[in-house]
Amino acid sequence: MGATKTDHFTDKHNAIATLAKALGHPARVAIIDYLLSVDTCICGDIVNKLPLAQPTVSQHLKELKNAGLIKGNIEGNAICYCIDEKAIVRLQTYFSGISGKLEKKKTDCC
Amino acid sequence: MGATKTDHFTDKHNAIATLAKALGHPARVAIIDYLLSVDTCICGDIVNKLPLAQPTVSQHLKELKNAGLIKGNIEGNAICYCIDEKAIVRLQTYFSGISGKLEKKKTDCC
DNA sequence: ACTTAATATTGCAATATTACGATAAATATA
DNA sequence: TATATTTATCGTAATATTGCAATATTAAGT
Numbered sequence: 001m002g003a004t005k006t007d008h009f010t011d012k013h014n015a016i017a018t019l020a021k022a023l024g025h026p027a028r029v030a031i032i033d034y035l036l037s038v039d040t041c042i043c044g045d046i047v048n049k050l051p052l053a054q055p056t057v058s059q060h061l062k063e064l065k066n067a068g069l070i071k072g073n074i075e076g077n078a079i080c081y082c083i084d085e086k087a088i089v090r091l092q093t094y095f096s097g098i099s100g101k102l103e104k105k106k107t108d109c110c
Numbered sequence: 111m112g113a114t115k116t117d118h119f120t121d122k123h124n125a126i127a128t129l130a131k132a133l134g135h136p137a138r139v140a141i142i143d144y145l146l147s148v149d150t151c152i153c154g155d156i157v158n159k160l161p162l163a164q165p166t167v168s169q170h171l172k173e174l175k176n177a178g179l180i181k182g183n184i185e186g187n188a189i190c191y192c193i194d195e196k197a198i199v200r201l202q203t204y205f206s207g208i209s210g211k212l213e214k215k216k217t218d219c220c
Numbered sequence: 221a222c223t224t225a226a227t228a229t230t231g232c233a234a235t236a237t238t239a240c241g242a243t244a245a246a247t248a249t250a
Numbered sequence: 251t252a253t254a255t256t257t258a259t260c261g262t263a264a265t266a267t268t269g270c271a272a273t274a275t276t277a278a279g280t
Contacts, residue, residue, distance in 0.1 A: 002241085003236085003237095003238070003264070003265050003266080004135060004136065004137075004237090004238065004239095004265095004266090005161060005162070005239085006136060007164075008159075008160075008161035009136035009137065009139075010136075010140070010141055013136040013140045013143065014136045014140040016133065016136075016139045017133065017134055017135055017136040017138070017139050020130045020131070020132075020133035020134045020139070021130070021131070021133075021134030021135070022130075022134075023126065023127065023131075023132075023134075024127055024130045024131030024132075025127055025131070025267090025268085026112060026116060026120075026123040026124045026127040027115075027119065027268095028127070029119075029126045029127050029130070030119055030120070030123045032208070033123065034112040036208060036211050036212070036215075036235080037173040039215070044225090044226060044227080047226095049225095050118075051115065052115070052118075052268095052269075052270090052272050053118075053269070053271080054226090054227075054228095054268050054270090055201035055227095055229080055230095055269080055270060055271080055272095056268075056270065057227095058227060058228055058229085059228090059268080059269080060174065060268095061227095061228095062228085063267095065240095071254095076275095078225090078226060078227085079157060079226080079227065079228095083208070083212060084142050085144050085209070085212050088205055088208050088212065090120035090135040091201075091205045092202065092206050092208075092209050095198055095201045095202040095205060096202050096206070098115075098142070098146060098193070098202075099195070099198050099199060099202050101146050102146070102193060102195050102198065103214075105146075105149070107121035111236050112233085112235030112236055112266090112267055112268045113234070113235055113236080113267095113268070114235095114236090114267090114268065114269095115267085115268085115269085120261075135237090135238085137238095154255090154256065154257080157257095162238095162239075162240090163239070163240050163241080163260095164240090164256090164257075165239080165240060165241080165242095165257095165258080165259080165260095166238075166239050166240065167257095168257060168258055168259085169238080169239080169258090170238095170239095171257095171258095172258085173237095187246070187247045187248055187254095187255060187256050187257080188247095188255090188256065188257085189256080189257065190256095203263095
């Protein structure tokens, strides 16, 4: 089939999966990394930093935006993309939550 | 084409993407959640907790294992799966790193 | 209005993922 | 050894993703 059965899972699980999926491609991780490294947000040169054609980069940016990881503003004939801190914090909280629970368990049977 | 150009990205970006991709499906997030909630690691009943058939669950477990998020041991005719703490810590560190850098920047132009 | 520059969209081919029925493999128990 | 139980694998259909050339859109400058 190929279609994920999102209906059958909790909102929380779907939300984490959506964010994680958006970062499930090295190009998109690289984009986040790049956005983090630049001070100015005129980000047209992301294309130059990646080994991908412009339409492909544009598509990756769209996916990051749809997932809520980045936000963008039109800025003349350039676009300003920024990381959306809320999404990062959500992921950070999620993983530190798991980490904390694992510490408490300490039944490392495997 | 459909094939990710992993060759062209850094190992760090590929590593994060691999972990994130593994969590890019609600069923796999749910599996992690479940593994976290049980004390005993006899995990055959993951199938009962998910709205998916047994082969599908088995496949998701395999992907989580390949990505390094869980590890498993054969335990009689049951399998014991556990979360691999190292992977969680790696993700936690990654996201808190981003969060920290964002705090320092504070050039939220979008 | 015309041109230039930057980004987005469309269309399409190649590949990957998701899901499951059928079946196999492995192990425990009778 | 035969049977039940549990997990894995195979085969296959449906859908999604990735990547890019061609084209469209948008806004700035001339």
